[in-house]
Amino acid sequence: MTAPSDTGQASRTLRPRRSCMAVPGSNPRFLEKAQGLPADQVFLDLEDACAPLAKPDARHTIVKFLNEGDWTGKTRVVRVNDWTTHWTYRDVITVVEGAGQNLDCIMLPKVQDAQQVQALDMLLTQIETTMGFEVGRIGIEAQIENAKGLVNVDEIAASSPRMETIVFGPADFMASINMKSLVVGEQPPGYPSDAYHYILMRILMAARMHDLQAIDGPYLQIKDVDGFREVAQRAAALGYDGKWVLHPGQVEAANEIFSPSQDDYDHAEMILDAYEYFTSEKGGKKGSAMLGDEMIDEASRKMALVIAGKGRAAGM
Ligand code: GLV
Ligand code: MG
Numbered sequence: 001m002t003a004p005s006d007t008g009q010a011s012r013t014l015r016p017r018r019s020c021m022a023v024p025g026s027n028p029r030f031l032e033k034a035q036g037l038p039a040d041q042v043f044l045d046l047e048d049a050c051a052p053l054a055k056p057d058a059r060h061t062i063v064k065f066l067n068e069g070d071w072t073g074k075t076r077v078v079r080v081n082d083w084t085t086h087w088t089y090r091d092v093i094t095v096v097e098g099a100g101q102n103l104d105c106i107m108l109p110k111v112q113d114a115q116q117v118q119a120l121d122m123l124l125t126q127i128e129t130t131m132g133f134e135v136g137r138i139g140i141e142a143q144i145e146n147a148k149g150l151v152n153v154d155e156i157a158a159s160s161p162r163m164e165t166i167v168f169g170p171a172d173f174m175a176s177i178n179m180k181s182l183v184v185g186e187q188p189p190g191y192p193s194d195a196y197h198y199i200l201m202r203i204l205m206a207a208r209m210h211d212l213q214a215i216d217g218p219y220l221q222i223k224d225v226d227g228f229r230e231v232a233q234r235a236a237a238l239g240y241d242g243k244w245v246l247h248p249g250q251v252e253a254a255n256e257i258f259s260p261s262q263d264d265y266d267h268a269e270m271i272l273d274a275y276e277y278f279t280s281e282k283g284g285k286k287g288s289a290m291l292g293d294e295m296i297d298e299a300s301r302k303m304a305l306v307i308a309g310k311g312r313a314a315g316m
Helices: 028-034 052-068 088-102 114-131 147-151 153-157 170-176 197-209 225-238 248-257 262-278 298-313
Strands: 019-024 041-045 075-079 105-108 139-144 163-168 213-216 242-245 289-291 294-296
Touching: 019 028, 019 248, 028 052, 041 052, 052 075, 052 088, 075 088, 088 105, 088 114, 105 114, 105 163, 114 139, 114 153, 139 147, 139 153, 147 153, 147 197, 153 163, 153 197, 163 197, 197 213, 197 225, 213 225, 225 242, 225 248, 242 248, 262 289, 262 294, 262 298, 294 298
Parallel strands: 019 041, 019 242, 041 075, 075 105, 105 139, 139 163, 163 213, 213 242
Antiparallel strands: 289 294
């Protein structure tokens, strides 16, 4: 699947990411179980789901599971620690040297500016060159988790040709801006509207400007699937490509919510067929035409292309 973009700008292949499953890199049982779940992406975590004392062993556990596990059909990502810690370089070197050919992306958390992505890009290039891997194949996912990252999100999106997605990290973000709430994903009490609208839209604009995917972060009330659906639906409605899932119960919901409904998909394909006909010689070379009660034109084609693209990627 390629970006539904008319900018003509070359972009990396966009991988399906409706459901992005978080799996602690220090937990072999979860690493085993995740392989059997229908998530589009898994990310094996060396950051916050992995205790500091467990990180050194977890790096090797991740290498083993990437090399020996069956991740068929899934985008394989490792989340390393952010550059303000002393763990990042060792995370990247151990994981990419050990399993670089069985890994699609590195996720970098708490990204604050373009240089942080570029530092990771350079390190990846050195490792790929040294190991004889294809240079530039491994992509980067950047998490936006604080005010500085959000203010600099445009330069972060443009920072490297390895960039594939921008990911909203609500838990760290809420903490970093002193939001008065303890429930990640829920609206903070006392605010009558959607407290996340600006943040989500800001990230989405930067992502779309650079043909990247926009991914919504976790919903921590993992047993509340209705609550998850509501939050996921908000992000999907805006145009987000997917959301993190922390529990098997959230996977099917995310796959459904970030795919178009069958009716919308069929309608989108009908618009594309109709457009192709009425703009053709045979159809009268028209710029717009009626499809039932609806007038459609070039802009309708673009909207239909987005829905049809998501549906085709989901195998509809
Ligand atoms: C994810 O990393 C978050 O902070 O929400
Ligand atoms: Mg975080």
